[in-house]
Amino acid sequence: MTYPRPVAVIVLAAGEGTRMKSSIPKVLHTIGGRSLVHHAIAAARGVEPAYLQVVVRHERDRVAAHIAECDPDALVADQDEIKGTGRAVECGLAALPADLEGTVVVTYGDVPLLTSSTLADLLTAHASAGSAVTVVTAHIDDPTGYGRIVRDAAGGVARIVEHKDATDAERALTEVNSGIYAFDSGLLRAGLAALTTDNAQGEKYLTDVLGYARAQGRAVAAYAIADVWQTEGVNDKVQLARLGAELNRRTVEAAMREGAIVRDPATTWIDTTASVGRDTIVHPHTQLLGATSVGADCEIGPDTTLTDTEVGDGATVCRAQALLAVIGPGATVGPWAYLRPGTELGAEGKIGTFVETKNAQIGAGSKIPHLSYVGDATIGVDSNIGASSVFVNYDGVDKHRTVVGDHCRMGSDTMYVAPLTVGDGAYSGAGTVLRQDVPPGALAVSGGAQRNLEGWVPAHRPGTAAARAAEAALATEQGEQA
Ligand code: UD1
Ligand code: CA
16 A cells, blocks of 8 residues: 555544443444444554544543553543534644644544545545645435535535535535545644634534635545445444444455355354454354454354454364364364363364363363363363263362373263373273372272162152052063063
């Protein structure tokens, strides 16, 4: 991308967002795994401004703390009690060096689909036309509420009129102001100084800087974009969902263009920060969230949610939920598995049906196929954990670890009472309660020998179906013996 770098991008985020009806500041609501303001900051950062600044006011501490997490190099400026987009930029500019020169871009913190490449195109158009102001505009069917672009007889941009200040004829105009602009810094400074609050809303309108530029004989241009989504802001939770769905549609489409096979894009949710490799099949109702990265040639889903999880090439994950887990190449997970933080499944390993794992390193080729809980464990390579086993990691006060070696064959319904070590090549019998370490190669069994209390059921539960069945069976046996 070659484009003229801006000296600053000022992101406006001081508005209160009352229509969100939320205790969360508007720009902190998320779509695609990122807050609205994080999307705005990422787009701005993409054009490499010398200064990236966000203007805040409503819930300023909370918003400022969040901005520092998104982008530690972003500056935060405070808007005072004077209202309007013009005042917001004025406050922003006042907090930047006074000798700032070059192009200043203004964007909004609640417009999440705007891309860096659109900003780069704006900067290119602005520089090549030699304009003092370039405003990004969009043609929309229902322009209600937006500022309208008023053009002169020659087709040039004369000014912007706000909906509330517009005449009926102006309200019929369908080219609207997106609120995204490139300004010459000197013109912007002078234009802001000349703003008044003499309008329907009693605010300092940034839009009036365009009329000011024209009055000074400076060139004002419009950069119309066809992709209206990129100019759309979030004002309420209906728009939040609408833009969230559109962002997801774009992310899923990009994943497919990169080689992923998505069976049902409509029910697949991929965060902006997640990735999917080539020829990986994503089945319906799958969510790949946060920093999740899925390798190539995998099968993921259906009904699977992976958050901050790494999946190696060729793995299969079906009807599973995973958080902060690592699934090795060629491994198999599910159906119906719950991988909690710290789960690391080695290559070709298996976490099977109705299995929950937590803080468990499971070596290559090792399998936990059925109905088990494995918490706080290290399991070596090529070991098998029998069905219905529990790693008993909690003594009621503290958590303890279990270590199982390589090539173990552990029986079904084994209880691993931690802390515990099972040596390489060891076995356990079905139903064993392991309370002591098992040496390499040993077979561990526990519990007394089985006792059969003959005739107990007919004697103690006479007249029941079980007693009648037992009596009939015993009678048949006696008849055969006679
Ligand atoms: C503004 C434009 C309008 C444009 C529309 C596009 C002005 C006067 N009007 O409308 O022409 O069509 O955006 O959405 O600029 N903000 C502040 N401080 C303030 C006021 C707003 O930081 O004092 C921020 C808000 O947080 C928001 C953005 O500026 O991110 C736009 O504010 P909003 O009230 O939604 O826009 P309008 O003024 O209605
Ligand atoms: Ca708005």
